[in-house]
Amino acid sequence: MADVRKRQPKVCDYYTSEDGFSPGVAFCSGCVLELNLRFISRVLGPDIIFVGTPSCSAPVLHGQNTMAWHKHAYYACTMTGVASSATGLSRYYEKAGIDATVVCHTGDGCAQDVGFQTLSGAAERNEKMIYVCYDNEGYMNTGIQQSSATPFGASTSTTPTGRASKGKTTGSKNMPMVMAMHEIPYVATATLSHLEDYAKKLVKAKEAAKRGFVYLHVFAPCVPGWKIATDASIQVCRDAVKTNYFPLWEAEDGVFRITQKVKDVKPVEALTSTVGKFKHLKPEQVAILQGQVDQRFRMLQALCAGSAAVEAPAE
Amino acid sequence: MCAVEKATAPAGALPVPGIVAQPQTRVITGNGAAAWAAMLCRPDVVAAYPITPQSEVIEQLAKFHADGVLDCEYVTVEGENSAQNVICGASMAGGRAFSATSSYGLVYMYDAMFNTAGYRAPAVMINVNREPPGIHAVCSGQQDMISVRDTGWVQLIVENTQEIMDMTIMAFRLAEDHDIQLPVIVNYDGYYLSFLAESVEIPSITQVDDYLAPLKAQPPRPQLLPGSNLGCGSHGIGMGYVELRKKHMAAMERVKPKLEEVEAEFSAAFGRSYGGQIEEYRTEDADIVLVTSGSAVGTARTVVDAKRAEGVKVGLVKLRLYRPFPKERIAEALAGKKAVGVLDRSICFGWDCGPLYMETRAATAGDGSAPMLSFIDGLANMDITQDHIAGMIDDIQAAAEGRAYQQVTWLP
Numbered sequence: 001m002a003d004v005r006k007r008q009p010k011v012c013d014y015y016t017s018e019d020g021f022s023p024g025v026a027f028c029s030g031c032v033l034e035l036n037l038r039f040i041s042r043v044l045g046p047d048i049i050f051v052g053t054p055s056c057s058a059p060v061l062h063g064q065n066t067m068a069w070h071k072h073a074y075y076a077c078t079m080t081g082v083a084s085s086a087t088g089l090s091r092y093y094e095k096a097g098i099d100a101t102v103v104c105h106t107g108d109g110c111a112q113d114v115g116f117q118t119l120s121g122a123a124e125r126n127e128k129m130i131y132v133c134y135d136n137e138g139y140m141n142t143g144i145q146q147s148s149a150t151p152f153g154a155s156t157s158t159t160p161t162g163r164a165s166k167g168k169t170t171g172s173k174n175m176p177m178v179m180a181m182h183e184i185p186y187v188a189t190a191t192l193s194h195l196e197d198y199a200k201k202l203v204k205a206k207e208a209a210k211r212g213f214v215y216l217h218v219f220a221p222c223v224p225g226w227k228i229a230t231d232a233s234i235q236v237c238r239d240a241v242k243t244n245y246f247p248l249w250e251a252e253d254g255v256f257r258i259t260q261k262v263k264d265v266k267p268v269e270a271l272t273s274t275v276g277k278f279k280h281l282k283p284e285q286v287a288i289l290q291g292q293v294d295q296r297f298r299m300l301q302a303l304c305a306g307s308a309a310v311e312a313p314a315e
Numbered sequence: 316m317c318a319v320e321k322a323t324a325p326a327g328a329l330p331v332p333g334i335v336a337q338p339q340t341r342v343i344t345g346n347g348a349a350a351w352a353a354m355l356c357r358p359d360v361v362a363a364y365p366i367t368p369q370s371e372v373i374e375q376l377a378k379f380h381a382d383g384v385l386d387c388e389y390v391t392v393e394g395e396n397s398a399q400n401v402i403c404g405a406s407m408a409g410g411r412a413f414s415a416t417s418s419y420g421l422v423y424m425y426d427a428m429f430n431t432a433g434y435r436a437p438a439v440m441i442n443v444n445r446e447p448p449g450i451h452a453v454c455s456g457q458q459d460m461i462s463v464r465d466t467g468w469v470q471l472i473v474e475n476t477q478e479i480m481d482m483t484i485m486a487f488r489l490a491e492d493h494d495i496q497l498p499v500i501v502n503y504d505g506y507y508l509s510f511l512a513e514s515v516e517i518p519s520i521t522q523v524d525d526y527l528a529p530l531k532a533q534p535p536r537p538q539l540l541p542g543s544n545l546g547c548g549s550h551g552i553g554m555g556y557v558e559l560r561k562k563h564m565a566a567m568e569r570v571k572p573k574l575e576e577v578e579a580e581f582s583a584a585f586g587r588s589y590g591g592q593i594e595e596y597r598t599e600d601a602d603i604v605l606v607t608s609g610s611a612v613g614t615a616r617t618v619v620d621a622k623r624a625e626g627v628k629v630g631l632v633k634l635r636l637y638r639p640f641p642k643e644r645i646a647e648a649l650a651g652k653k654a655v656g657v658l659d660r661s662i663c664f665g666w667d668c669g670p671l672y673m674e675t676r677a678a679t680a681g682d683g684s685a686p687m688l689s690f691i692d693g694l695a696n697m698d699i700t701q702d703h704i705a706g707m708i709d710d711i712q713a714a715a716e717g718r719a720y721q722q723v724t725w726l727p
Contacts, residue, residue, distance in 0.1 A: 073541055081399075
């Protein structure tokens with residue numbers, strides 16, 4: 001059987017349907033959110049319902065952009081009510097025997113800050129849904145304010161640099177790990193530079209959501225918010241993975257596994273030097289950020305080892 | 316979409332748990348009556364978070380659920396805000412949804428209540444009236460209900476345990492009616508009614524099924540299903556928004572006749588009725604009238620009888636519908652009276668009076684210059700006694716006779 005070469009699946013092999021979004025949707029030039037939504041739509045298929053809030057994705061998901069829209073069922077609610085509204089939908093579908101994949105799609109501010117209680121509650125109750133948090137590290141839609149996902153040192157409109165300040169003074173909340181500690185069926189990180197990895201996780205997510213709560217944390221750079229070029233966002237995603245700033249991993253029923261092991265890890269400066277919001281960082285600040293990145297990665301490795309995960313071959 | 320067929324396929328006869336197979340009389344609390352009534356209406360989803368003095372409602376429902384009497388999804392949410400979003404979501408998906416709360420719990424739902432009403436999700440909720448400010452104000456007062464009046468929910472206030480039972484059943488019939496499609500709150504005074512045990516007539520579940528059956532004959536309401544080309548919550552911008560608000564307002568106005576209709580059906584089925592939007596007691600030949608709501612009405616009725624025996628021509632108006640405000644029936648009931656008093660269990664900042672007083676006065680503004688007195692009593696579990704009410708009636712009578720009067724009186 002040695003002559004049968006196993007073909008690596010390509011991204012398009014994971015597509016189950018046509019793109020549910022029309023052309024011409026209103027995202028900023030170079031924004032990864034458009035790709036994110038179209039990708040979720042194509043991999044998960046038409047029989048889903050999106051739940052979302054006022055956010056960058058709202059105009060497209062919930063129809064303010066009325067000339068270009070999508071074919072999916074959707075439910076829009078307040079930022080405090082995403083996982084709970086989705087619970088209401090999901091529980092009724094359960095009661096009525098309706099097959100459903102309820103997909104929450106929110107930014108980091110909603111997931112980690114104002115909507116965190118309800119997200120944590122739904123996870124604890126193991127409600128059947130997929131919660132996708134697209135992490136652009138702040139409140140980009142309202143004008144680039146800091147959130148609990150904003151990293152150490154980053155300049156935002158509420159942590160601006162000035163004579164007395166050098167950006168955000170604390171690190172970001174390690175949200176995917178927080179969600180993993182809820183011991184839900186499936187947690188994973190993903191980003192738009194590694195679509196095969198993301199697709200596999202979406203397929204697993206859809207299956208796992210039949211048993212309970214799924215959390216996907218998607219690294220999603222913001223072109224104007226991060227002050228990067230419109231053609232740079234996918235490269236920034238890649239850099240975030242290559243520096244271990246945003247490692248790609250999953251926790252399946254409590255078993256942690258790094259899904260994209262990076263062979264030659266680059267220093268975090270390879271990321272920060274290309275992103276405008278970090279431009280002001282002094283070497284000692286970069287060192288602090290590097291320390292946080294390393295610490296988090298060691299913890300992730302320890303969890304992988306401790307939960308007896310089998311690691312993926314190096315990229 | 317094959318799964319949808321499963322949901323809409325005829326399910327055959329609904330199960331009839333032994334405990335509710337026959338009409339019965341039981342001594343139960345006001346909270347118990349709310350729970351029994353909700354159970355009898357077969358909600359698909361119940362979202363529950365405890366708060367004094369409401370907790371007994373959701374505990375009783377949890378027991379019904381645990382005993383297999385209530386076949387529903389029982390969601391033990393992590394806070395009232397989530398309870399509100401759960402019932403809105405479940406309702407938009409097509410289900411019958413119920414929750415219960417009180418005081419801070421109600422105001423913690425505030426942002427989401429606009430959505431539930433704005434999306435026209437016909438959920439039903441119990442609010443056990445309790446004061447909001449201060450962590451030790453764990454006591455009766457109607458400020459909670461007043462503070463959510465502009466969220467677009469229908470709000471009712473009831474007087475006793477039997478009325479809690481009956482109005483909760485009627486609330487589902489009203490909320491889900493094709494002409495209404497609005498969420499409904501049934502309010503009752505904490506402590507005075509929540510923990511008061513009285514003899515209550517409990518209908519059988521089959522009787523309640525029959526009472527709610529007209530809903531099934533109505534056009535089906537839109538159901539948000541996965542895979543469908545439907546959405547909710549955008550509420551449009553510009554004219555789309557204005558249109559939805561105007562339709563919401565129109566539906567709210569339709570509640571007034573619909574409540575009377577729904578109650579007539581209830582009366583025909585169960586032999587009890589409450590007067591619809593308001594109940595008038597000895598108002599016809601009255602010179603003066605006291606307007607109030609909730610648990611104080613029983614006391615007021617007793618005092619009105621006593622004053623009548625003394626020759627004072629006093630009547631009583633019991634406000635049952637708070638939103639929409641029954642301005643036409645109030646104006647009619649108070650037309651030509653020589654003086655009117657309104658007893659509030661809450662306060663109205665900015666108008667220096669009680670909120671029901673402010674609204675009653677607005678409803679009768681075209682009615683000349685009959686004196687109108689505001690009484691604020693019963694805040695924070697301070698008992699509204701017969702003596703208090705007798706004093707109010709004396710003040711109203713004095714004003715009717717042309718003597719000087721105080722416009723706003725705080726008691727005790």
